Amino acid sequence: xxxxxxxxxxxxxxxxxxxxxxxxxxxxxxxxxxxxxxxxxxxxxxxxxxxxxxxxxxxxxxxxxxxxxxxxxxxxxxxxxxxxxxxxxxxxxxxxxxxxxxxxxxxxxxxxxxxxxxxxxxxxxxxxxxxxxxxxxxxxxxxxxxxxxxxxxxxxxxxxxxxxxxxxxxxxxxxxxxxxxxxxxxxxxxxxxxxxxxxxxxxxxxxxxxxxxxxxxxxxxxxxxxxxxxxxxxxxxxxxxxxxxxxxxxxxxxxxxxxxxxxxxxxxxxxxxxxxxxxxxxxxxxxx
Numbered sequence: 001x002x003x004x005x006x007x008x009x010x011x012x013x014x015x016x017x018x019x020x021x022x023x024x025x026x027x028x029x030x031x032x033x034x035x036x037x038x039x040x041x042x043x044x045x046x047x048x049x050x051x052x053x054x055x056x057x058x059x060x061x062x063x064x065x066x067x068x069x070x071x072x073x074x075x076x077x078x079x080x081x082x083x084x085x086x087x088x089x090x091x092x093x094x095x096x097x098x099x100x101x102x103x104x105x106x107x108x109x110x111x112x113x114x115x116x117x118x119x120x121x122x123x124x125x126x127x128x129x130x131x132x133x134x135x136x137x138x139x140x141x142x143x144x145x146x147x148x149x150x151x152x153x154x155x156x157x158x159x160x161x162x163x164x165x166x167x168x169x170x171x172x173x174x175x176x177x178x179x180x181x182x183x184x185x186x187x188x189x190x191x192x193x194x195x196x197x198x199x200x201x202x203x204x205x206x207x208x209x210x211x212x213x214x215x216x217x218x219x220x221x222x223x224x225x226x227x228x229x230x231x232x233x234x235x236x237x238x239x240x241x242x243x244x245x246x247x248x249x250x251x252x253x254x255x256x257x258x259x260x261x262x263x264x265x266x267x268x269x270x271x272x273x274x275x276x277x278x279x280x281x282x283x284x285x286x287x288x
Contacts, residue, residue, distance in 0.1 A: 006078065009071050011038045012050065016068055020057040092121035095270045098140035100253070101128040102162075102210045102227055103278070108144070111277030115269060122266060141258065141267050144274070146189075146251040153259040157271075159278045163286040164190075164249035166197055166240040167231040168223040174239065176202035177222035179213050189251065193225045196243050225249065228288045229281075238288055253278060253285065 014024035014035075021032045028035070043050050050064035060068065099108055104126060112124055127140070149156060168174050180194040181187045183206075205221050207213055214234050217224045223239060231238070242248055255275055261267045278285070 006074075008038055008042050009074055011035055012042060012064075012067075013071050013075060015039060015051065015058055016060055016064065016071075018057075019059065091115075091119040091266050091269050093266045094123040094125060095142070095266050096125045096127070096140045097270065097274075098143040098145075099126055099128050100144045100146060102230055103144055103253070104128060106229070106233075107277050107281065108274055111273045112270065115273045119269075122269075124270060141261050141264075142271055143256045145254050145256060148252070148254065149256060154256050155259055155262050156257075157255045157275060158252055159255055159275055160253040160282040161250050161286045162253050163228045163288065164193065164225050164251070165228055165231065165238050165288055166223055167217055167226050167236040168239050169218055169220045170235050170237050172220060175220055175222045177205055178202070179205045179207070179216045179222040179224035181213075182206045182208050184208075190225060193243065193249050196245070197223070197225070197240070228286070229284050232288070241288055250286065 010028060011024065014027045015021070018024045018027060021035050024035050025032045039051065048063045049061050050067070051058040052061055097108070108126065116122055116124065146162070178194055178197065181190055183191065203222070205216055207216065210226065210230060213224050214226060214230050214236070216222060217226065217231075217236055218234050226236070228238075255271060255278075257267060257271055
């Protein structure tokens with residue numbers, strides 16, 4: 001039996017369990033004549049009678065009964081191989097992403113939805129903070145960031161450029177107050193842009209989420225330096241596309257992965273899904 005091909009073993013098991021040619025044929029989705037012919041061929045090849053034929057059907061001979069456990073063991077091994085192969089196809093495990101806040105809802109979540117639907121064993125944990133996450137300490141597996149890492153064992157992909165402008169409420173007079181970030185060292189660039197437009201001279205409203213800043217500007221609390229794509233969605237009015245001195249307000253969108261994890265299937269799958277979603281929207285991210 002161990003030299004027979006797998007189809008012969010499947011037919012042997014089906015007939016041994018059902019006891020009739022018609023039942024085995026239904027079970028396997030093949031013809032009765034095929035079942036009969038294949039069983040006879042196996043018996044001839046082995047030189048052993050495996051079944052007793054009678055009017056009601058088929059019963060195992062002593063020789064057939066002795067071979068049944070081996071055939072069942074082969075069936076179990078084949079099932080295990082199939083499950084292992086399926087597990088290899090499915091992406092499993094936890095991936096931790098540190099993201100730029102503004103990209104999570106419009107880009108990251110929609111990008112990951114099909115991947116998660118296709119891989120029930122994949123878990124993704126997303127967090128954001130104004131502070132730069134340290135990938136070397138494995139605080140996350142990969143990160144969307146706007147600052148180039150100074151050093152370290154990281155692979156970095158430049159996905160897009162995020163453009164910024166000074167925005168005010170859609171209607172009415174330009175507010176005097178500035179909407180900006182709290183004074184944190186990690187927010188030096190956007191704070192410098194706000195100061196260039198006179199932040200602090202006419203009052204200030206500081207909050208550490210872009211969503212709240214967009215809401216504050218839309219409500220007329222002040223003007224603020226905001227990403228074009230967020231301000232455009234909120235219907236805000238563009239007041240200045242460049243700094244007063246003429247400089248452009250833009251920052252790179254980078255995807256950083258610790259080199260030790262770059263070959264991980266689950267990390268690579270999440271990274272590729274996010275990268276595809278963001279690169280497909282480069283113009284929308286960069287332009288007013």
